[in-house]
Amino acid sequence: MTKLLEINDLTVRFSGKRTVHAINNVSLSMEQGETLALLGESGSGKSVTLKALLGLLPPKRSSVEGSIHVNGTDVLSLSGKALQRYRGAEVSMVFQEPALALDPVYTVGHQIAESVMRHKGVSKADALSTALDMLDRVRIPSANRRLHSYPHELSGGMRQRVMIALALACRPRLLLADEPTTALDATVQIQILLLLRELQKEFGMGVIFVTHDIGVAVEISERVAVMYAGQIVEEGTTREIIRDGRHPYTQGLLAANLHDVARGARLNAIPGAPPALEVKPDACPFAPRCSHVMPACRAALPPMVTTEGRRRVACLHADAVVAAE
Amino acid sequence: MSVTETYAPSADTGGPGQPLLIVRDLQKHFPVSGGLLGRTQAKVQAVDRVSFSVKKGETLGIVGESGCGKSTTAKLLIGLTEKDRGEIIFDGHALGERLSLKDLRRGVQMVFQDSYxxxxxxxxxxxxxxxxxxVQGLADPKCLARKMMDRVGLDPNRFAHRYPHELSGGQRQRVNIARALAMSPRLVVLDEAVSALDKSVEAQVLNLLGDLRAEFGLTYIFISHDLNVVRFISDRILVMYLGEVVEVAPVDSIWAEQAHPYTRSLFSAMPSMDPDDRTKEPPLVGDPPNPINPPKGCRFHTRCRFAAEACKTKVPKLAGLSGNAxxxxxxxxxxxxxxxxxxxxGVPA
Structure with missing residues (x-):
């Protein structure tokens, strides 16, 4: 079976007033039906990766190198009609702020139906009945009435459910979710996470879930890839990352989650701030903040070490760090 | 002269036994106007019957979902929003009687979420x-400001003449903390002060807040939606729901037993950190109701698994648990x- 996703050496650079090397040689692969969390802080390149996958990067200001294949389709070569067919049908996206992503002047039913008509070529009546079915599946109460609601008439949690219904209406093979629960309250967030988990099983699609919250990653995904400064620094199953994070940055993130930290104790905080990425990193980008740094870290990019199966770490200490802790 | 020596908070008046801040029956309803004549059509009951006190030197954490009145409470405390009703007593002096708003703001400072x-x-x-x-007429404010910047970890020689847009979010939040502390306050209200920061930067700022608390003998009111952060920094936790206080307890006590069904739901909604024990069922269904027309009786009864007839009509009173006052x-x-x-x-299992 073809791989759901194959990203090879993806490099994205934004130019303009200043240059930003947003993504630097990212490679990533996913099997069909897998859920992967992209974990990282702001500016680490999580969202840019998703945008590259949908061909949403502004063509005039960004240069993209490397390759992206989704189900064997070369995404970077798509344009025009082919790109339109691909977006929404093969891969679709749920954004962080549904109030901004939904069109305020159309009812939610209309918006879902529009996407169905476009991709499946069915009549408006059929598309509306698909929309109704989708609203039911995302557990919107009295879906029939909500079909005719405008986005502003819905609460934040409901809007995000609509967003999910819209994204899944054409049964994409891969769903991209860009911090879809960050703007929601905790009690609503957990509802949306469990809903996505259920729908993922039901539809058998792959999911890439971008988040900065390790707890959210644990709830939603089987695998986690940790990003820092436009690179993947570590990847493994959620269990491996949580129980045995090898990269010092992963370890710092785990500690900063404050789960089970003694009250009032001094936190083992990572000092400093992420690099600005105005030049392409030619050494370990985490070295300036790392407590295990050695001269070799500053001399060259650390190689990606694959330890077992699909577990990989980009750190010279990949094995030694664990022993030292 | 070190920065600790320049720190000159107002004198303590009631001794350590007297709470630094007492809030009694605070209320704020925002009118919602509309229609052709702009008449008031409804009221957002943002804060209702809120009473609590903060002891000297303690940190009170306030948690709750958006729209529960956390931030409105904070703004009422320093007079940024005018209260409808209620008393604010700072170290024994009631606001509006023996304490002017200007003096209150000298003693109570605030740090907001959006550092920019x-x-x-x-x-x-x-x-x-x-x-x-x-503005307060303190001696040599620039010198004081440089010292305070240095104290929060911003080298005054590098940062003094920069503008906010030239700083990162973490640095800007340090500026906001320095600005609050330049007034030598005794109470600092931190309204989601670390929520917008990245996790690694958040940890740095939390360490800084802990150090400053010890050094200047500060009292904090720490508002956040992140229970882990609140637990880490607070001595007591106050839980709000739709403008009302539903539970107040020492951190360890509330961590051991969440006495209010809402508090319990809020705690169960925290993502699991164990891949082998993920959350199986969401603790609550639906979103919080609109504070414009909050439910009668207990405001939580529409979402509560244990609601009975009494909950729909009678407003529950805040009272101590038996055996744990x-x-x-x-x-x-x-x-x-x-x-x-x-x-x-008590709440059934």
């Missing part, structure tokens, strides 16, 4: 930090005389 929106983009960092001290809860399940069929039995 709360700094004047046209003022340099140094001018921003010195601004309050200047420091742990206050407003729930009919804990009040033997409430008329709830399971009254006095």
């Amino acid at each position: 929106a709360t700094l004047n983009p046209r003022l340099t960092i140094l001018d921003s930090v010195a601004f309050g001290a200047q 420091d742990h206050l809860v407003a729930c009919h399940l804990h009040d033997a005389a409430s008329g709830h069929p399971k009254a006095g039995q």
Whole structure:
């Protein structure tokens, strides 16, 4: 079976007033039906990766190198009609702020139906009945009435459910979710996470879930890839990352989650701030903040070490760090 | 002269036994106007019957979902929003009687969530930090500001003449903290002050807040939606729901037993950190109701698994748990005389 996703050496650079090397040689692969969390802080390149996958990067200001294949389709070569067919049908996206992503002047039913008509070529009546079915599946109460609601008439949690219904209406093979629960309250967030988990099983699609919250990653995904400064620094199953994070940055993130930290104790905080990425990193980008740094870290990019199966770490200490802790 | 020596908070008046802040029956309803004549059509009951006190040197954490009145409460405390009703007593002096608003703001300072929106983009960092001290007529505000910047980890020689847009979010939040502390306050209200920061930067700022608390003998009110952060920094936790206080308790006590069904749901909604024990069922269904027309009786009864007739009509009072008077809860399940069929039995498992 073809791989759901194959990203090879993806490099994205934004130019303009200043240059930003947003993504630097990212490679990533996913099997069909897998859920992967992209974990990282702001500016680490999580969202840019998703945008590259949908061909949403502004063509005039960004240069993209490397390759992206989704189900064997070369995404970077798509344009025009082919790109339109691909977006929404093969891969679709749920954004962080549904109030901004939904069109305020159309009812939610209309918006879902529009996407169905476009991709499946069915009549408006059929598309509306698909929309109704989708609203039911995302557990919107009295879906029939909500079909005719405008986005502003819905609460934040409901809007995000609509967003999910819209994204899944054409049964994409891969769903991209860009911090879809960050703007929601905790009690609503957990509802949306469990809903996505259920729908993922039901539809058998792959999911890439971008988040900065390790707890959210644990709830939603089987695998986690940790990003820092436009690179993947570590990847493994959620269990491996949580129980045995090898990269010092992963370890710092785990500690900063404050789960089970003694009250009032001094936190083992990572000092400093992420690099600005105005030049392409030619050494370990985490070295300036790392407590295990050695001269070799500053001399060259650390190689990606694959330890077992699909577990990989980009750190010279990949094995030694664990022993030292 | 070190920065600790320049720190000159107002004198303690009531001794350590007197709470630094007492809030009684605070209320704020925002009118919602509309229609052709712009008449008031409804009221957002943002804060209702809120009472609590903060002891000297303690940190009170306030948690709750958006729209529960956390931030409105904070703004009422320092007079940024005018209260409808209620008393604010700072170290024994009631606001409006023996305490002017200007004096209150000298003693109580606030740090907001959005570090960029709360700094004047046209003022340099140094001018921003010195601004309050200047308004209050403190001696040599610029020198004080430089010392305070240094104390929060911003080298004044590098940062004094920069503008807010030239700083990162973590640095800007340090500026906001320095600006608050330049007034030598005794109480600092931190309204989601670390929520917008990245996790690694958040940890740095939390460490800084802990150090400053010890060094200057500060009292904090720490508002956040992140229970892990609140637990880490607070001594006591206050839980709000739709404008009301539903539970107040020492951290360890509330971590051991969440006495209000809402608090319990809020705690269960925290993502699991164990891949082998993920959350199986969401603790609550639906979104919080609209505070414009909050439910009658107990405001949580529309989402509560244990709601009975009494909950729909009677407003529960905040009262101590039997055997643990420091742990206050407003729930009919804990009040033997409430008329709830399971009254006095506590929250069922």
